[in-house]
Amino acid sequence: GAGVSQSPSNKVxxxxxDVELRCDPISGHTALYWYRQSLGQGLEFLIYFxxxxxxxxxxxxxxxxxxERTGGSVSTLTIQRTQQEDSAVxxxxxxxxxxxxxxxxxxxxxxx
Amino acid sequence: RKxxxxxxxxxxxxxxxxxxxNCTYSNSASQSFFWYRQDCRKEPKxxxxxxxSGNEDGRFTAQLxxxxxxxxxxxxxxxxxxxxxxxxxxxxxxxxxxxxKGTRLHILx
Numbered sequence: 001g002a003g004v005s006q007s008p009s010n011k012v013x014x015x016x017x018d019v020e021l022r023c024d025p026i027s028g029h030t031a032l033y034w035y036r037q038s039l040g041q042g043l044e045f046l047i048y049f050x051x052x053x054x055x056x057x058x059x060x061x062x063x064x065x066x067x068e069r070t071g072g073s074v075s076t077l078t079i080q081r082t083q084q085e086d087s088a089v090x091x092x093x094x095x096x097x098x099x100x101x102x103x104x105x106x107x108x109x110x111x112x
Numbered sequence: 113r114k115x116x117x118x119x120x121x122x123x124x125x126x127x128x129x130x131x132x133x134n135c136t137y138s139n140s141a142s143q144s145f146f147w148y149r150q151d152c153r154k155e156p157k158x159x160x161x162x163x164x165s166g167n168e169d170g171r172f173t174a175q176l177x178x179x180x181x182x183x184x185x186x187x188x189x190x191x192x193x194x195x196x197x198x199x200x201x202x203x204x205x206x207x208x209x210x211x212x213k214g215t216r217l218h219i220l221x
Binding site: 043100101 | 144154158161199208
């Protein structure tokens with residue numbers, strides 16, 4: 001079956017613009033996670049969904065970041081008024097409840 | 113104490129050697145543990161789950177030591193293709209999943 005997919009694979013934007021990143025989890029997976037990773041760094045947890053609700057938003061760096069999940073499936077991560085420090089790879093993962101996570105290929109965001 | 117800690121390495125190991133590294137965790141109530149590997153500029157991929165009784169998958173062996181609160185990964189007969197960053201994952205407080213920063217492994221020809 002299909003794995004986790006993310007789009008776009010690469011996004012270059014200008015400082016101050018809004019961007020929207022999409023994640024399609026594995027069908028039937030209840031949990032969905034967003035992380036970001038800067039070059040050479042570890043994973044930084046952003047937000048976690050169980051179904052459509054987000055029990056843990058503790059990792060969102062600022063109020064410019066928001067995420068939603070609809071229909072227990074697709075999720076979008078929105079970054080408003082992007083800054084250069086937002087440049088990173090944004091990774092999405094899904095799992096069946098709290099079991100093993102499967103990652104998508106990521107979206108590489110570059111803010112000029 | 114950090115929730116999950118790993119030696120960042122790098123571990124430089126000759127091909128064919130055995131290498132082992134540990135990951136410590138702070139929450140004694142943690143129930144689930146995993147090892148992931150991440151290749152350069154790629155997403156993390158599940159390597160193996162870590163069970164209480166320990167488990168083995170080919171050249172890879174994972175162990176859990178609850179008393180000392182660490183998990184370990186042993187790689188035997190290392191291959192060049194084993195070069196990667198190995199991430200420890202712990203299911204922590206309130207079902208929060210915590211990734212370690214990773215241990216870099218370089219297998220030398």
